[in-house]
Amino acid sequence: MIEHDRLYIGGELVAPAGAGTIDVINPFTEEVAGRVPEATEEDVDKAVAAARHAFDHTDWSQRPVVERAEILSRASALIQARMDELTQLISTEMGSPSAWGMFGQVLAPSMILDYYAGLGADYAVEETRAGMFGPVVVRKEAMGVVGAIIPWNVPLFEAVMKVGPAVVAGCTVVLKPAPETPLDAYVFAGIMEEAGLPKGVLSVLPAGREVGEYLVTHPLVDKVTFTGSTAAGMKIGAACGALLRPCTLELGGKSAAIILDDADVATVVPQLMDAGVMNNGQACVAQTRILASREKYAEVLDAVTEAVAALVVGDPLDPATQIGPLVAQRQRERVLGLIDQGKNEGARVTTGGGRPDFDKGWFVDPTVFGDVDNKMTIAQEEIFGPVLSVIPYVDEADAVAIANDSPYGLSGSVWSGDAAHATELAKQVRTGTITVNHFGMAFGAPFGGYKNSGLGRELGPEGVDAFMEKKALSLDPAAG
């Protein structure tokens, strides 16, 4: 069992203000795997004050961008050096299969830090344009103190999605990990410190929703960046709106994989396993609606069913495991409830549909639904479990209409033997990202959602711009 009795505030491990603690429960063993202090509002005040001081009274935001970017490079190397330990730790916290987690939970975060380090190496903060009376310098200036709130499903990944670009920009950060996954955040804080992050630039406060709300509305915070559910994102967006505080919101998804008739089903379906049920289906970008034409419907449904039925379910630390337990008992009950709703609304379970016969662990059977109408709850709501819906379409226009008939707009994919045609179709899907004949994220491109999937973008230069104010500095016309 891993125990911390201090909070990481402003670069020091300090005694928490309150006596509350958070137990981290291993979703496979259902036993307590760790314990950390629960941060309180008083701790938020301290962390924000430290961040404020580092921003206002040290040279942090004025340092050359390249100097800050080098910290990210070193942090990436330190993450890679601790790959096995971090993979195991995150699997223990939230049940991610370690075979996937090694890449998705640990290597990907180090790659994101490398991306931002590279971007920071030649990120221009000033540009001169012609003004009406003389030159005007357009400057990007760090926004200031950032309140960053992240979910449990890919905790280290989300930490670097916030802290990486904030460091390039020259901001300071108070990071609130989800109460389910605070342990890896301690490791991350240690790594950032070892990589050379100055004191005050980062604090880590494990806590729940109320303390999160306090951080969002704290008077000394300049910018909020949040990843999590759409319901929480709407509340946070409203709170920021009332304060006219800039916020970036990365929220839920219900993405569609459109399989065109000329796609090779045998090639596509194995890739859909990763796209659809990676991380036990607990991924915002999961392609959980699989769209097939009426002509190819039976072939696609059979292939998806067979592939899902063959997934190895078990101990997340066993390298053979493809599907581990869900993060929490409440999440298992929620997913099982949605599966029941699918059955009640007339969808047909072709594999799974219940719980595997294990004596412990918050498992749900990897499940496929056939005969799904896109209006059904299972096709509209984000399930966040290993549950796929195969939906028939009449023609390609219908496929696009079904893909777009969603409150969400995060991700998607189009699969076809004709890549150019698939690309044209992809342009009609109203989502922030979409891939053709593969599934994956491009760290150099903006990532974010249309509609209820969010506001603003992370990754790419856009990810750094989200932490920068833009100032127009008009020079003395006579000086030039």
Ligand code: NAD
């Ligand atoms: P959640 O919204 O319940 O919690 C996320 C984080 O926000 C946690 O740290 C939580 O303590 C905090 N929080 C909750 N309500 C808050 C409030 N009102 N004010 C301040 N903080 C608050 O989500 P979750 O269950 O932890 O995560 C799953 C969700 O995250 C899914 O909907 C998933 O799609 C989404 N997600 C989105 C992305 C993306 O980039 N779009 C990535 C990963 C996960």
